[in-house]
Amino acid sequence: MERLHVVDGHGYIFRAHFGLMNASSRSERREVRLSTKDGMPTGALYVFARMLLRLREDVGPERIAVVFDAGRKNFRTEIYPEYKANRPPAPEDLAIQMPRFAPLVAALGWPVLAIPGVEADDVVATLATAAAGRGWDCTIYSADKDLMQLVGEHTAVIDAMRAQTYTRDAVIEKFGVPPERVADFLALRGDTSDNIPGVAGVGDKTAAELVNTYPDLEALIAANPKVRGKHPLGDPAQVERLRISRRLVELDRAVALPMAVDDLRAKPWDHDALRAIFTELEFGNLIEKIDRTPSASGAPAAPVTIEPVAGLGPAPTVADDAAAIAALCAAVRAAGRCGLAVETVGRFDRAVVVGLALAPPDAAPGYVPLAHRSLAAGPPPSDAALAPLVALLADPAVAKVVHDCKHAERCLRGRGWALAGVVDDPMLARFLLDASAPSTVDAVAAAIGLTVPSYSAAVGRAGSFEASAPVEAAAWVGAAAAIGLAAAPRLAAGLTQRGLDGLYRDLELPIAQLLVEVERTGICIDGPHFARMSAEVGQQIATLEAQVAEAGGAGVNLGSPKQLAHLLFETLGLESDRMKKTKTGYSVDHDVLESLIDVHPIIRPILEHRELTKLRGTYLDALPPLVHPKTGRLHTLFNQVVAATGRISSQDPNLQNIPIRTEVGRAIRRGFVAAPGKVLLAADYSQIELRIMAHLSGDPVLVKAFRDGVDVHAQTAAEVLELPLAQITAKERRIAKAVNYGLIYGQSDFGLARALDIPKRDAKDYIDRYFARLPTVRRFMDQLVAEAKAAGGARTLLGRWRPIPELASKSPVARRAGERVAQNTPLQGAGADILKRAMLACARRIERDRLPAAMLLTVHDELVFEVDPDRAEAIGEIVKEEMSAAYALDVPLEVDLGIARSWADC
Known part of the structure; x- marks a missing residue:
């Protein structure tokens, strides 16, 4: 059946404004920036936009109208000039925002109705009546009690802020009278907020009793019953007040509309207009939210096309003396830009730079041999000959494109050289475009239609790179530098097309540079x-x-x-x-x-x-x-281009896989210690992926649990089992925890049964009850799959894109695997992106405030620092502050802190 959705626009505005102002907890208030940097109030606009976006996600209405008032003059003020005359003007900070609400709705693609001389309630009533006349259902989104008289077989009113749906029975429960008598009820009791007089001495209870006793108000007036020993309707003035009140509260269901009801349809949102509005209002997380939606119409995201390269240009040369190195550096400085490739041998934390190549635009790349052992190599260039190269590498004014810039900078710094001015890393860009594809030099070359010279040919019969001749090595390393330079603008165009440019430049590139410091710092072990x-x-x-x-x-x-x-x-x-x-x-x-x-x-x-x-x-x-x-420290290698969700992984050694719940695992962690005179500070996000799920799904049970600071797993168990929180056992909490986290990984009843060692039928029964009590979570998980199928992949809050070709597979097994990826990527990926934001924020704060602290590790949702003992608690609070503010969720981002000599004891 067709359904018309009608939103009480002004009702939403005032609920947004006063709901924000009444937010009592600090965590609720900090979610919203109340004004732009220039001081323009934006709080109500932010909450209003969030409410509409949530409605769009939850309902996806096809037929909809958002109705606003258009001035106070209407037929009611002619009947009774005092009508709403006692209402104060809108607060100044809200009045400033008022002109921006309707354009925001229009950018969403939803029809806006605001008719001069007609109250919004009458427009809503006319729409509901027209919908019923067409055999449609109608859902009205409002908390206005006057609209309760519209509730009927095909019409319901939803108070979204209280998650309350008013059907006929709900209206009777609230007012004590059926919807068709709500107008009589309101006329008797009056309404001080609208300045409707009503009958003196009649309140809610008496009004309901009178309405249920007499068939209409005229019969009531004729009977003139006693109320508390008096006959209030014996006074003609009171009778007149009642009749006026009845005319004021009755809704006009036949106003002239500016457009046909059949034309009230949602259109695809105007992404550019909406983005411009959110940019002006400085709603950064809402920009990210709309950017991660593939398209308003649900069409698949357009494939990224990368322009091919005709060729690499001149063959690389060897620059192994002062004159050649100086000429190469001069060519790069003249262009202001170059590709850079660094070739090393040995374990990453003690690698030797064998040689490097610079590729100026439109010129031959030059290869500088530094540690070749072949007879053809000759002695390495002197420090004096290398001086122009060292200065150029350290010059931030010279832009450099470096494949795996983290590795290059770490190895160059190991040699005592600085690297600055890195503007692009084709490896990171390629990975962001498609995390399922390789991001090697060969893969980047293939993406732009080129072929890299064979590495084995560069090594030749020497058997190792450092034993090869420089002229052979130059072919490989020089080509790598030239390929990076040629690929960078083409990959950047692809990132922009996919909406990933901000993630690349503001997150991944800075993280690569930060990880250089973390890797070089290392950690002590006992x-x-x-x-x-x-x-x-x-x-x-x-x-x-x-x-x-x-x-x-x-x-x-x-x-x-x-x-x-x-x-x-x-x-x-x-x-x-x-x-x-x-x-x-x-x-x-x-x-x-x-x-x-x-x-x-x-x-x-x-x-x-x-x-x-x-x-x-x-x-x-x-x-x-x-x-x-x-x-004297242990150094691990951190990877940005391994986990498709964007998580940072580690290797050589892999510290991610140390078990934390076993005795041996904890003992291993106890062997990671602070340097003498220092302590370790561990900061760990608490249940970040569940908090992201609460934020994205809006599930009231999860949101309330996190906002109230209660045990979310125990609260979930209480909700599913319909028991008081105090009665939940440890076993019941364990099951709820397994289900909560299992959802993130798309766990089935079979998987839950195995994880908890319970019969499959018991696991299925629990999951069914879980979704029955938390239906918003079910809708959210289904929505993630539907969006991913429509777009061909999934996005995170910060816009990270992950293609999921398995969703289109003919194999049911592959499709189910793709659906699990579609469900967990937005949650795990958002957690990874938020942790990276937190890393950058903490590092900047440490540098800005010159704190005696160093970041040592990032493991899952945890950051580990080495700090001075006498400043540990203060630094811990700073870290907690920065991590908590890394992203504004609808629930608080909580951080657990630990300070100790060993990692296990933190």
């Missing part, structure tokens, strides 16, 4: 602690091996999948519905072993043995040798 742990874990491993032998596995090498499979499936004859046959035999991966855990007592020690062996080899024995001989 070597003796790791040695003791390794010995202890070794004893535990031996004990587990003895248990396995006693259970029937004597002589079996637990590190051999083939021997283990033979033991379990042939010797012991175990069976599992998860058994998988591989080329070399049956699989004994974690899933298979876990499915057998209740089948035979040998499985549990095998699983524990596998876990401890992995942790010992990956961390306990592997970390101490990685400590840098000069810094």
Whole structure:
């Protein structure tokens, strides 16, 4: 059935303004910037825009009108000049905003109705009546009690701020009378806000009793009943007041409309106009919100086209003496721009720069050999010969395009050289355009229609890059520099087309430069602690091996999948519905072993043995040798172009995978310590992805829990199980937590059953009840999938784009996987982007205030700093302030702080 949606525009405006002013908590007030930098009030406009955008997301109305008043003069003021005469003018800060509401609605693509000489309530009544006459349903969005008289079989009123829908029964419950008698009720009781006189001495209760006793007001007047011992309608003046009041509250349902009701249709929003409005009002997060929506009409996002390059130009040359280096630098300075490629060998934290190439525009790239060991190389250039190059690299006025600028800067600084003026990184740009595609030099070259010379040809028969001849190396490194320079403007155009330019320049490029500092700083570890742990874990491993032998596995090498499979499936004859046959035999991966855990007592020690062996080899024995001989600290490599969600990952060593809930995992973290005279400060976002889900979905249960600061998992359990919060058990909270987080990863009933070790039917029942009690979450998750299918991918709050081709797959399994990606990308991706914002904010604050603090690690949603003990608490509050303000969600961004000598104790 067709449905007409009618929004009480002025009602929304005043609810937005006074709802904002009445926000009592600091967290609610800080969500909204109340004015622009120039001092223009914007609070009501911000909340109003959020309300309409939420309505658009939740309902997606096809037929809609937003109705505003157009002046106070109308037939009611002619009947009764005192009508609304007691209303004060709008507050000055709201009055300033008033002219901007209707254009905002128009930019959204929704019809605006404001008829001079006609009250908005009468326009709403006419629309509702016309909709009913066409057999349509009508939903009115308003808290105006006068509009309750319109409620009927096809018409409902929704008070969005209170999440209350008024049907016939709800009206009766609120007023004590049915909708068709609401006008009589209001006429009797009067209304001081509208200056409607009513009958003296008649309140809500008496008015309802009188309305329900008499069929209409004339019958009531004729009966002249006693009210508290008096006959109020025995006074002709009171009768006149009643009749006037009745005419004032009755709605005109047949006003002349400026456009046909059938033409009240939503159009695609005018993105440019809406963006211009939000830009002027400085609504940064609303700009990001509309930018991440692929298109108003739901059409797929247009494919990004990258202009090909005809060719690379002149072949690279070798600049290995003072004259050649000076000439190369002069050509770059004359152009003001160059491509830069740096080639190294060795582990990242002690890499040796073998050579680098500069590619000026429209000139041959020049390769400067620095550490070749071939006979053809000759001695490296002298410091004097390299001086122009060192100065050029450090000059911010010379723009440089560098593929993997983080690696280049870190390695150059390891040599004692500075790098400034990096304006583009093709690796980061390529990854932002398509995180599922490679972002190597070869991939960037292919994107612009070029082919990179073979790396193996550059190495040649020498076997390693540093042993190759400079002329051979120049072909590869020089081409890499030229390709980066040629690709940069073309990739930038693609970023702009996809709406990613701001994310690239304001977030990813600065983060790359910040990570150089974090990687170079490193963190101290307690070597003796790791040695003791390794010995202890070794004893535990031996004990587990003895248990396995006693259970029937004597002589079996637990590190051999083939021997283990033979033991379990042939010797012991175990069976599992998860058994998988591989080329070399049956699989004994974690899933298979876990499915057998209740089948035979040998499985549990095998699983524990596998876990401890992995942790010992990956961390306990592997970390101490990685400590840098000069810094005495452990340095990890952070990656920006690995996780498609935008999360920063780490490797060599991978600190993301240290378990935090096991005893051994906590003991490993205890080995990460502060330098002498320092302490560690850990700042961790609390439940950031759930908070993002609450923000995006607007689910009232989650939003209220986070705003009230209550345990969100216990609150969810209470809501689903319909129990008081105080009665929720630890087990019930654990289930609710698993469901809350499972939603982010698109977990099924089967997955929940496995995670909680409960029957699948129980998991399904809980999920069904969860969505029944939190229907907004279900609609939100479904909406994410629908939007991703329409656009071909998903976006985060800050605009990060992730193509999801699996959504169009013919394979049901692939499509379901794509749907899970569509659901978790906006949540995980937004969390990653917010953490990056927080990193930059903290780093800038540390530099600005010259704080005795250094950022050491970023792991998941956590930042770890090394600080002076006497300033630790003060610095912690600064970090918390910056992280909490990294993005304005509808719920507070909470940060947990810890200060201690070791990471585990923070």
